Amino acid sequence: MEGNRDEAEKCINIASKAIEAGDKEKALKFLNKAEKLYPTGRAKALLDALTKNGSSAGNGAYCRRPAGGSESTGVQPDRDSHDSGGGESTKGFTKEQVEGVQRIKRCKDYYEVLGITKEAHDDELKKAYRKLALKFHPDKNHAPGATDAFKKIGNSYAVLSNPEKRRQYDLTGGEEPASPGHAHGAGFDFHRGFEADITPEDVFNMFFGGGFPSSSPHTFTNGRARYSQQTENRQDRAEERGDGGFSMFIQLMPIVVLILVSILSQLMVSTPPYSLYSRPSTGQTIRRQTENLQVDYYVTRDFKSEYKGSALQKIEKNVEDDYVSNIRNNCWKERQTKTDLLYAAKVYRDDRMRKKAELMTMDNCRELDRLNDLFRGG
Template identity: 85%
Template sequence: MEGNRDEAEKCIHIATKAIEAGDKEKALRFLNKAEKLYPTDRAKGLLDALTKNGSSASNGAYRRRAAESSDHTGARTEGEGRESGGGDSAKTFTKEQVDGVQRIKRCKDYYEVLGVNKEVSDEDLKKAYRKLALKFHPDKNHAPGATDAFKKIGNAYAVLSNPDKRRQYDVMGSEEPSSPGHSHRGGFDFHRGFEADITPEDLFNMFFGGGFPSSSPHTFNNGRTSYSHEADYRQERTDDRGDGGFSMFIQLMPIVVLILVSILSQMMVSPPPYSLYSRPSTGQTVKRQTENLHVDYYVTRDFKSEYKGSALQQIEKNVEDDYVSNVRNNCWKERQTKTDLLYAAKVYRDDRMRKKAEQMTMDNCRELDRLNNLFRGG
């Protein structure tokens, strides 16, 4: 079952995090569950590795305790320009980084966090987030409080980039705490319930193509429970509920309803007479090409007898419109990805990211240029 496969992948992901943290018992528990849900070579390999080499997990536990200790030590030594790193090396930071964190802490609303006004456009909002996210990412900024600042920056962008949440925030958002007993934690508790629907790290990865140069796993604490701990907690709550038949039925109910709706929709609505890709399920396997832009498309065997003259011309116009739209959207994504990689490579002087950007083939953009030349020639 595909549902079990997804759950097994989640269990393997949690087990991998547990291995990195040195929690061998938790890793074994989730790997065993993954094997029961959907056996894979990956889960089996990790189980074998843990069973044969248990000492590495205990060493990881020591590293985890040392890292936790360094977080508390770093918080007590703010302003000294050095933060204990739980090892022989120390993480240093500059006065400029400390001042930047303090500025974020003093901000009274999300607009001030990103350094923009309320009339800011979506594009300028992206630029502001991109610049600050790179500056305050905990892998590059080790100043005390940088993690909280990074979280606040991500939260601010996630709220303001959502039209509905931004509209509500403009009306209701303020620097007041969400409840009288709440701690302000350095001026960061002014959201009044306006929290992001995505973690800061996931948001960062969406902008920069996944992962940060020389990145290491981080936990972004919001003053109560860390994101990674929340995910593990929800997974463990699911384990505790058990795999009873009724519980499984309730979980599968939305999928069953979705399948039924899909089947009914297919029965009531006839499929389009063409497809940009070969689709054996609908019988659209006969390849044709538009007369104008020479775009390939696929139809059924009866297509030629059913569509002639003006009807055929309209079909081919629709095919070309769909194709050009797809190519244009994919080209935009390619350019955006390349721009983000080059920007990050320039800021952090990362040759690996620069080479990755320069080696992008930009196939859709080249195809768009070809189409534009055909339009001009026509």
């Protein structure tokens, strides 16, 4: 019986892809087969949704309201948020949402996903992510594949907002792998060597200062959503059935190479003569202050004998430049975070976000103002 359950799960996955592609006939065939092999609430819910909608989502048709609906908005009214098998939501979706998901799935690189150019600066990157994240968040978009589209958007932003990852990504080009497992624009798993350090859900929470402001049953809990766990579990099972150990090794090779290159580069780069923070590992524990701005920095015990006169003045100028640059960047981040919180609070009328933005201390911006006063006074 357990063997039938696995086969039924495969049939359901094939049917789900058929729904996304707009092939209703194929979806019905495999859902009926799944019900015969191992009846589940998930297959039954998908069958009911297909029957009541009257047309496949993949062909761009709107989901229809039942005859007793009070409004004709083109969106199906909410039913049970989860079927008895713990499967996907049966909520309605619009033609525009389906077309948007399909556009994201067809994208072959992160810049195309976010709709920006390679020359786009941080403000454009943030603006593009904000717009797409709100549009494709699973609490608002229930079209087939919206979960994967949301993940793809979050992963694209997480990589491109990291200067080092973005530089490495630009060097490799943007073509999607042509392996069988990723054919036909199979979406989220492309560029395995450039996956983000944090999940798309965490990116969203950090960007908007907390969970999605919604009463939907899909609301994030501890930075992750049930829909994400269910989708990832299904993907993990499919990979375990379809991929061998050698295939997994090949997939991990780019990551291993990047780690080795990073370690070797760190060993080959000489330690700078100063640090803005105490670093016992390099012996830079002796605190000094620059003569001009009184900026604290840390050096080794031999620093005083090695750097004197003009050499010392040059070091202290570099220290102050680094310090001012860090303060300026941190102040910019503080202002962006406050702006994002106020924007989200306005859109969703969330007093909690508004108060959080108003209570931000903006320490780096205050320090930048102090330094500007010193420059003007000098």
